[in-house]
Amino acid sequence: MEFRKNDILTLDIEDCGVDGEGIGKADGFTVFVKDAVIGDRIKAKIIKAKKNYGYGRLMEVITPSPYRVKPACSIARQCGGCQLQALSYEQQLKFKEKKVRGHLERIGGFQNLDMEPIMGMEAPYHYRNKAQFPVGKNKDGKIITGFYAGRTHSIIDNRECILGVKQNKEVLDRVIGHMEKYHVQPYDEATGKGLVRHIMIRYGFHTDEMMVCLILNGDKIPAEKALVESLCEIPEMTSITINVNKKRNNVILGDQLRLLWGQSYITDSIGDISYQISPLSFFQVNPIQTEKLYGKALEYAGLTGNETVWDLYCGIGTISLFLAQKAKFVRGVEIVPQAIDNARENAKLNGIENVEFFVGKAEEVLPREYEKNGVYADVIVVDPPRKGCDEVLLNTILKMKPERVVYVSCDSATLARDLKVLCAEDYELVRVSTTDMFPQGVHVEVVCCLHRVNS
Numbered sequence: 001m002e003f004r005k006n007d008i009l010t011l012d013i014e015d016c017g018v019d020g021e022g023i024g025k026a027d028g029f030t031v032f033v034k035d036a037v038i039g040d041r042i043k044a045k046i047i048k049a050k051k052n053y054g055y056g057r058l059m060e061v062i063t064p065s066p067y068r069v070k071p072a073c074s075i076a077r078q079c080g081g082c083q084l085q086a087l088s089y090e091q092q093l094k095f096k097e098k099k100v101r102g103h104l105e106r107i108g109g110f111q112n113l114d115m116e117p118i119m120g121m122e123a124p125y126h127y128r129n130k131a132q133f134p135v136g137k138n139k140d141g142k143i144i145t146g147f148y149a150g151r152t153h154s155i156i157d158n159r160e161c162i163l164g165v166k167q168n169k170e171v172l173d174r175v176i177g178h179m180e181k182y183h184v185q186p187y188d189e190a191t192g193k194g195l196v197r198h199i200m201i202r203y204g205f206h207t208d209e210m211m212v213c214l215i216l217n218g219d220k221i222p223a224e225k226a227l228v229e230s231l232c233e234i235p236e237m238t239s240i241t242i243n244v245n246k247k248r249n250n251v252i253l254g255d256q257l258r259l260l261w262g263q264s265y266i267t268d269s270i271g272d273i274s275y276q277i278s279p280l281s282f283f284q285v286n287p288i289q290t291e292k293l294y295g296k297a298l299e300y301a302g303l304t305g306n307e308t309v310w311d312l313y314c315g316i317g318t319i320s321l322f323l324a325q326k327a328k329f330v331r332g333v334e335i336v337p338q339a340i341d342n343a344r345e346n347a348k349l350n351g352i353e354n355v356e357f358f359v360g361k362a363e364e365v366l367p368r369e370y371e372k373n374g375v376y377a378d379v380i381v382v383d384p385p386r387k388g389c390d391e392v393l394l395n396t397i398l399k400m401k402p403e404r405v406v407y408v409s410c411d412s413a414t415l416a417r418d419l420k421v422l423c424a425e426d427y428e429l430v431r432v433s434t435t436d437m438f439p440q441g442v443h444v445e446v447v448c449c450l451h452r453v454n455s
Contacts, residue, residue: 001027005049009056013040013065016095018102018413020083020442022058031056034150035077037087039065067091072125073162080150081163082440093120093436096444100412100434108416108423116433119292124439127286129268131164132252133172133199135179135186143176143186145199153189153250163440165203167236171212174230175199182222192248195221200243200252202277204268205287209238211266213279215245215252228261239263241279253280267349270294273321275346280338282315286437293408293435293445294322297381300406300431300449303327307378310402312362312393317343317355319381319408324352331375332357333365363390370400377402388414394421401426405450410437412446419448426454 003009003026011024013036022036024044030053033044041063044056061068071077071085084092097118104110121127133145136155146158159172178184179196187194198215212231214221220242221227231237240261245254257264257279265276268283270291277283284290297319301309303326311320314332316339324330324347332355334340340359347355358365362382369375380402382389388411397405398421405427409415423429431449438444 001029003029003046003049003054005046007046007049008059009044009046010062011036011042011044011056013038013042016098018099018442020087020095028052029054033058034083035086036061037065037068038091039067073158075156075158078149079147079156079158080152081147081161083442085440089120089124089439092124092439093118096436096442097434099442100432100444100446103412103416104419104432106416107413108420108429110416110419110423110429113429113432116431118434118436118444119289119296120436121289121439124436125162126165127288127439128161128163129165129205129287130200130202130283130285131161131168133159133168133201135176135196135199136188137186143179145172145176164201167203167210167234168201170234171201171210171231172199174234175212175214175227178221178223178227178230182226184222187217192217197245198252200279202266202279202283203236204238204266204277206269207267208236209266209268210234210236211239211241211277211279212237213239213241213243213257215243215254217246219244219258224260232261237262238266243279270318271322272325273318273346274349275316275318275321276342276349277316278338278342280336281342282336282339283318284437289435289437289445290318293437293447294319296433296435296447297406297408298322298326300404300433300447301326301379301381302404303379308376309379309381310366310377312366312380312382312389313384314343314357315339315383317346317357319383320355320357321346321350321352323379323381324355327379328354330355331369333360333362335359335361361390363393363396366393366400367396370396376400379404379406381406381408383408384414386411386414389418391421394418397422398426401452403452407446407448407450409446409448410443412444415446415448419450422450426452428453 013022015023144157187197202211244256320332
């Protein structure tokens with residue numbers, strides 16, 4: 001039977017896709033349905049049809065799954081931020097373990113993996129220490145802020161995201177109130193006009209320090225002094241900055257920063273290490289789970305105090321400084337100059353001297369230092385972006401032959417691809433651990449430990 005767009009189907013949801021969508025079948029035709037949960041019987045409307053599969057919109061839950069729960073957020077379906085709120089947290093964790101295992105088996109070719117139990121959260125809400133709210137107008141011309149609907153740039157009005165800290169709402173209320181009072185226009189992507197693009201808020205979970213950064217399509221906002229006075233009525237306020245981004249693109253932050261009030265950074269800690277975090281810094285958004293993740297990476301590194309370690313894609317030195325507590329010497333590499341400046345400052349802040357940081361691409365710095373200067377490594381730690389490691393970098397790791405490689409990944413598909421290269425001859429995958437860094441969402445962090453088997 002051939003199915004077409006707008007057909008209505010009754011489906012039993014038997015599986016879950018990597019993006020959290022429910023999967024059902026009708027006469028051999030596979031349908032992916034957002035917001036459907038394993039165990040549901042549903043009615044779905046086909047919105048896109050290919051030869052053997054299609055995509056459907058959930059129209060009705062005929063019989064709810066035993067794993068289905070009522071989302072804690074009233075706009076969970078419209079908002080693109082949380083894909084799994086309708087799934088019980090226990091099942092979310094099982095989904096993520098299955099996702100990682102599936103990628104490692106299908107893409108990496110690893111079989112019979114003895115994965116460690118996933119590290120979940122006791123309270124899987126209000127865990128994000130950073131939020132970036134786009135600003136725009138609704139159909140009535142009212143200024144709104146919130147998050148984009150899935151796969152769009154349409155803003156869903158929401159100032160009380162259940163994943164962020166509760167103080168976010170007061171910041172948003174005050175900034176939007178200021179815009180309304182002084183007739184400040186939000187940025188319009190279609191025309192390139194308007195001033196306020198995003199409101200970024202960062203919060204230190206261990207220090208109660210708060211940062212507000214306004215991303216502007218201009219150099220200043222009207223009545224800056226009044227805005228600062230309003231925001232400073234929030235007790236935790238520590239830093240207020242302006243970020244200038246006049247480019248017509250979807251990149252949130254520009255390169256130019258201007259301090260309006262307070263410090264240019266906030267401070268927070270992971271374990272015993274303190275970090276200064278600027279608006280441009282990369283810092284994991286879930287501090288509770290980050291401590292578990294980095295603790296596992298440190299455990300996998302197996303440091304005794306005699307090792308030389310390379311930390312690739314080191315950011316502001318978060319993992320580097322963790323490792324330096326137990327290593328003889330750590331070298332970190334990061335492409336963003338400001339991040340390396342932060343890393344060096346963070347080393348000073350913590351009195352850590354057995355570290356050195358390099359600015360550049362990991363796939364350029366490591367080969368250069370190895371081939372020209374003869375540097376070596378007992379342990380190499382990589383924590384790349386979603387695209388994974390560059391081929392040149394993987395080949396350099398194989399040439400350097402460290403005793404252990406610790407791979408921290410935010411994308412298990414590219415992780416599996418890279419591990420297949422590393423484990424083709426010289427390395428063995430000995431331990432795998434997953435951490436739920438993003439409850440209610442589909443992403444999961446993985447740490448893998450590789451041991452060298454050939455000298």
